Amino acid sequence: MQNRTIIDHVQPQINQGRFPIKRVVGERVAVSATIFGDSHDYLRAVVAYRRAGADSWEENELTEGSNDLWTGQFTVTEQGMYDYKLVGWVDHLKTWHKGFKKKYADGQDMAIELQIGANYLSELGDAHEGAAHKEIMAATKKLGGPKAKAVAYVLSDDFSKVLERYPLRRHETAYDLGLKVKVARPKERFSAWYELFTRSTSPELNRSGTFKDVESLLPRVQELGFDVLYMPPVHPVGYRNRKGRNNATEALAGEPGSPWAIGAKEGGHKSILPELGDIEDYKALMVKCKDYGMEVALDLAFQCAPDHPYIEAHPEWFIWRPDGSIMYAENPPKKYQDIVPINFETEDWKALWAELLSVTLYWCEAGIRIFRVDNPHTKPYRFWEYIIRETNEKYPDVIFLAEAFTRPAIMAELAKRGFQQSYTYFTWRNTAAEMREYLEELTTTELREYMQPNFWPNTPDILAYEMMGANENQFVKRLLLAATLSSSYGVYGPSYEIMENRGNTNGKEEYYDSEKYVARHYDWSYRNRITNTYTKINQLRRTHPALQQTNNITFTDTTNPNLLSYVKYSDDRRSMIWCVVNFDPHNPQDGYCAVPKVLLEGAHQFQVRELLTGASYRWNGEANYVRLDPGYWPAHVFEVIL
């Protein structure tokens, strides 16, 4: 083998290319590698990329930095799969050119050097056709002309440009592991979710809310600025072992049960709970949502109430105990007596997988393009890989959000296997230092390539200790943090905006009298500081590309540990948003925030415009003073104007 270039430590790649990295249309893939040769010869390298299956590759040259670190990038412009690889070689022509200049400076006779160069050039010319061939051959000819003229030409910028444009590529080394980028629609990266229970949307007391009632709330949700409407499962709820108020293991007559207890005589995962409406109403809601710039997310909970039709039709898909009873589900220490888990180790797994795939396809056919997946970490990874791959094959726009609050490795694996969005530990990062550390983990490690976070200050399952008894400032603060730190975020809205902060009496991080077991009656005309903040921050997110992505974020030091300072920026850096958040919800805090000099290109002065209040300030290039009164705004959201 005559190739003499080593390409190592190629980034990004996930498990040697076993899994694709993720991007959305229009984003950049920055690549890096350690590239070196076995001599002083001149190396060149490119990143080559193409739409998967395309015949030809496009290439962008890599740039050499210090210690043999080479970097480059390419932009993905279409949805679907891309391939990429790195290619490097010794460029003898450039090596010769470098030597030529040194020898000339040394006063050596250049006649033989001109001949060597002409030989390389004619080899190069043979490798090209058309205009390129003509241009190279013209250059070759000039090297054979009068010596003084030829030397001057070789030393000219024009000649250097020819060498840059047409590298002499011999004995290439390709780092080609079948690396892939899965490119999705922008929504995958940038979304604002609003969660509500359908049955709680009725304007009348003592009547279950319906899809039609939800429709009448769409102008409100639109005004609040959200673009994904997520409703917990909409399927028939089991009667057997139905849960009652406050997670009681027996429901009282008339209690609606937990919507996650799917399946009853009215049907299973492909049916609609009749109290909410029918499939046509659901489809109509999806269409109406579109008119309001929103999409409906369906809750995909692969588990069954004990009276789900699957149990009678496919007893082999479930786990039976020695006494003949069916095993109920758990996510220790939580007990879900009203549901039974599916046995993914069943002999009949192929039929089971096919049936469950038919569930996602059924809803896609009905119009769903976003699934929030309940408890994915209690099902096999391979199963999810199959479901997501097969669904995306037919419906490339479909997004799956993994609701897995579990150990980091498991959450990461689910994202690798294909989940496009993931719930995170945001809810439990309480101090400025903890938040910075967590964001740096998400955005500067390999996770940035495949795990797309979705930050939730609350969910119907989670009232974090931090939020128990929390004041209004704390609600505004967590909302602003979620909406500015992560490009995708969500709220269990109706509860958040009434600032529900009463914890369960069992000492767990749960709501007292949770809406999971009862229907509620909300005053949907309600507006307050929280709803105003939704509207404001969602509008800023829509107008500032810096907030439409998560990974481009730089934290800057502050002189006060209660203050968190971070700058977010778009790939082209034309949009730059600098946030400072006061983590103390009770007292004003002040301090200095350091300037991220590299990002601001060493500017000595620049302007920041406060987007929540409209105030403008002239800032210096070192560190700037801020004071945040949480009762006014617990955060600054500055637009940086350079």
Ligand SMILES: O=P(O)(O)O[C@H]1O[C@H](CO)[C@@H](O[C@H]2O[C@H](CO)[C@@H](O)[C@H](O)[C@H]2O)[C@H](O)[C@H]1O
């Ligand atoms: O286990 P997780 O914390 O990930 O929670 C998710 O899955 C739960 C099971 O589906 C779900 O729990 C709710 O539904 C259960 C089944 O009806 C019921 O027994 C639980 O009491 C109820 O909380 C949870 O909401 C979901 O987020």
